[in-house]
Amino acid sequence: MHKIIKFMRRNYKIIIPIILLAGILFGFQIKKINDQNEEDRLKIGLIRLILERYHYEPHRIDNDFSIALYDNFITNLDPSKRYFTQEDVDEFSMYKTHLDDQIKNEDLSFYKLVYSRYKQRVSEAKEYYKDILANPFDFSKNETLDLDYENAPFGKGKDGVYKIWEKQLKASALASLYDKEEIQKAKEKDGEEFKKKSFTDLEKEAREDVQKNMERFYELWGDIDDAQWFSTYLNSMTAVFDPHTNYFTPKNKERFDVDMSGTFEGIGARLSKEGDYTKVVELISGGPAWRDGKLEVGDIILKVGQSNEEPIDIVGMRLDNAIEYIKGKKGTEVRLTVKKIDGSINVIPIIRDEVELEETFAKSSTVEKGGNLYGLIKLPKFYIDFKEKEARTAATDMKQEVENLKAQGVKGLIIDLRNNGGGSLSTAIDIAGLFIDKGPVVQVKYRGRDADVKSDKSNKIIWDGPLVILVNELSASASEILAAAMQDYKRAVIVGSKQTFGKGTVQTLTSLNDLYKYPKPLGDLKITIQKFYRINGGSTQLRGVSSDIVIPDRYEYMEIGEREQENPLPWDMIEKATYSIWNGYENYENVIKESQKEINANTYFNLINENAKWLKQIQDDNTAYLNYDVYKKDIEKRDEEGKKFDGIKDFKTDLVFKSPTYELPLIAVDSLLEKKRKVWHKNLAEDVYVDEALKVLEKLKVKSPKLVQN
Structure with a gap:
């Protein structure tokens, strides 16, 4: 599969001081809140009222809104159409024009149905990928995968979903296999001594790589709590109003604050999860851990203690929860029990401080x-x-x-x-x-x-x-x-x-x-309330x-x-x-006119423009080849075409x-x-x-x- 350039659509933020929303709850009542369902109902009611009263260009909560919310939520949960069956979607569609009424009544029926089915289907898919990757792929078959998931159909029944998984995993394995073969060829060309592996061995390694990626996905998926999934539903709702109106869970709000200020209080280390372990992947320059010098990249954090308190074992703990124990107020002490790269176990005390990104x-x-x-x-x-x-x-x-x-x-x-x-x-x-x-x-x-x-x-x-x-x-x-x-x-x-x-x-x-x-x-709502004008x-x-x-x-x-x-x-x-x-x-x-004239006549910039058109053609090509020889020829064709633009990267x-x-x-x-x-x-x-x-x-x-x- 040739590389397709994708762009993350960012939610660019302009923040002004919070306006007073006095009187927003006038006439708003809700039953006594005694469980998660009632808390989620409260969030829906509050967000709806804020949107209707204060959004710059409010959307009517009607059938059109309902259809848009429905489409957003299904797409946000299953963008590659690898989980839901067509039968699932047929069942969900009975709600398609009724979600406006559910929102007005703080009714969670649709959300609970879709979310529970989603968890079921994702759990089932865990067995699909293991089964599919257990056996070699046949890369001699003339197959293709359509990457235009938006217009692709859902699979019919579990068998249909299984076939979608087969093609998607095959495409991933093929890309990995091709890269491995190219690396071997480069080593041979350079005269490097190494044990050459057969196509069969490389194919097996490629499947193992894909399996590891899937296992990492399921680790991360397991770390997402119910509140995060419900925020997906709420943001499917806010997106109907405009792309920059968003709901933040309390945890996401903390990340947003750090993003806006460029500072946070803690030890100044970036962490990742590897299996059951929390690993140090970067020390932020100037931060307390960096200044102390004892914590190192690659260290595994086993326990976290607050000053002289009994340390808490974080092995197997979700990363977000582990981070909650490690971060803290400026001036407080955290004691980390870490396993060093050499296998030794050390206790490292660090005084938390303000960290600048x-x-x-x-x-x-x-x-x-x-x-x-x-x-x-x-x-x-x-x-x-x-x-x-x-x-x-x-x-x-x-x-x-x-x-x-x-x-x-x-x-x-x-x-x-x-x-x-x-x-x-x-x-x-x-x-x-x-x-x-x-x-x-x-x-x-x-x-x-x-x-x-x-x-x-x-x-x-x-x-x-x-x-x-x-x-x-x-x-x-x-x-x-x-x-x-x-x-x-x-x-x-x-x-x-x-x-x-x-x-x-x-x-x-x-x-x-x-x-x-x-x-x-309950979280925060970022809402569009104004427009800029020059x-x-x-x-x-x-x-x-x-x-x-x-x-x-x-x-x-x-x-x-x-x-x-x-x-x-x-x-x-x-x-x-x-x-x-x-x-x-x-x-x-005159400077503007002369400079533009020079740029228009510049052969280097003309080459960049031609390259831009070529990249657009690649982006619009949604066909991934699953036959190894055809895939290879397609890559070679792209590489040959790309040589025309090699001069672009040589500029200095x-x-x-x-x-x-x-x-x-x-x-x-x-x-x-x-x-x-x-x-x-x-x-x-x-x-x-x-x-x-x-x-x-x-x-x-x-x-x-x-x-x-x-």
């Missing part, structure tokens, strides 16, 4: 080109910690990075927002204020109300030199707000993909427990931000962006805000990127940070988009002696 935060680099020094700031997301007012944010870090680079004498700045999925709206506004005088940055609109113009309150410009912003198809939400504002003011030149992601909606987060007093945590009046929804200078990229024709999501809100316009274009450049329009420059001076003392005492920066700097020197951004910076000329104020 370094890859979350802004970082900068300098580069000399044409006798001038330029700065580049990479911003992975617009982070903020709503709980800690004094915590670092994307805005405070960006200001610091800009001031540091300015002190080094850089002549121009690049802000790299590629793959930045968004985050805090307030930080985007504050960052825009670093580059413009006081004025509007974005317009935000509630349903049925006039737009609220959000402005930068500071009249101090931190950077008044040339500015380029790099974007791509995965620059979303707050990234689009910043890029759009800089474009509307003509303050920066936007360089990158044809358009950004196109997420122009605002979400707020509210705890269900704030709305209904209940002794157990200061020029246009929405960023669906259309995103079009780059001033468009550079072809390999994913230009792929199905990426808000427009490819299910149930996105539409694009529209409102009145423009009052603002004055920043006219501090001498040659703004002689540019030397360096860490800013303030970071050098940190690198001197942190070998891991040094290694990370070396890799990043090497990648920057081989990044054609960064190279083009630097060329634009070289051309941009700022008027002197002072900028023209807004």
Whole structure:
């Protein structure tokens, strides 16, 4: 099976401070809650009321809603159609137009039927894969597997499902077998000494690999509790409203908070489950475990004790539960009983502390080109910690990075927002204020109300030199707000993909427990309550931000962006805000025109564009060949076609990127940070988009002696 490029459709987040939902429970009553069913009913009732009253564009709870919820839930549980039978689906379909009534009545009948059947079918499939993988596959048969699961039929009865499993497992084993054969051929070609294995032996190993993967799947599946499965049902419901309205279980809410803030309290280790054991797979640079130096990657954690308390055996414990014992408040002690790689058993005490996820935060680099020094700031997301007012944010870090680079004498700045999925709206506004005088940055609109113009309150410009912003198809939400504002003011030149992601909606987060007093945590709802509008009046929804200078990229024709999501809100316009274009450049329009002309005539970029079209063809090919010879020929055909594009990956420059001076003392005492920066700097020197951004910076000329104020 040739490789098909898949894209995870992310839920890009823009969070604003929680709005008051006063009076939401007026007239809302529920029976005494005394079991899990009643708790789940409460969640349904609360979420329905919030959605109906506060969603920006509420969906009627009617038959259309019912059909969409039905389709979402079945697909979310069984996307590859390897569990449910056609008979199951026929039975479920009796509810297809009645789920609106069930939601209104907090009725769990459909959910309980489908969920119980799902658990049954997944349990049965455990025997299917063991039985199928016990015997060699016949790769001489001319068979194919259609990877378009969305339009594929369900299997008829258990026999039909079994046949689906046969083909899917055969496809996985064939891919593994081919790779093993290719590795052997490469070793032979290099003259490496090794014991060559027969096709039969390699085929057996391939099946064993697939079996191990399935066993890992079932381990993870066993770790998912009932609350997580019910959240799948709730999110099948919220997805009918729009793709960014989501329910979070209490555990998922904790992960979301860490994702937004970039910090958490604990020992600073990433853990995984291997069989019955909890294994250390990474130590986070700068974290307490990393500083202590006794815990190592590969260690197996057997027991967890809190200070002087009796330790708890976590062997066989679910990973989520084990993590709950290991993490804890800053300043508290955890004592880990670990099995080292050499087999010895040690007790390692660690004082928990705040851990920063370094890859979350802004970082900068300098580069000399044409006798001038330029700065580049990479911003992975617009982070903020709503709980800690004094915590670092994307805005405070960006200001610091800009001031540091300015002190080094850089002549121009690049802000790299590629793959930045968004985050805090307030930080985007504050960052825009670093580059413009006081004025509007974005317009935000509630349903049925006039737009609220959000402005930068500071009249101090931190950077008044040339500015380029790099974007791509995965620059979303707050990234689009910043890029759009800089474009509307003509303050920066936007360089990158044809358009950004196109997420122009605002979400707020509210705890269900704030709305209904209940002794157990009920989770949180992230709900779309507003839309973004540029200061020029246009929405960023669906259309995103079009780059001033468009550079072809390999994913230009792929199905990426808000427009490819299910149930996105539409694009529209409102009145423009009052603002004055920043006219501090001498040659703004000419630079854009000349640069675009050069790119259009560039044979390298034309090759990237051709490659993008080719990748789209591969993505659209849903046929996987299960005959080994045909599979091999298909791979060889793709490889031969791909040679045409080999030159793309050979791009590199002689540019030397360096860490800013303030970071050098940190690198001197942190070998891991040094290694990370070396890799990043090497990648920057081989990044054609960064190279083009630097060329634009070289051309941009700022008027002197002072900028023209807004």
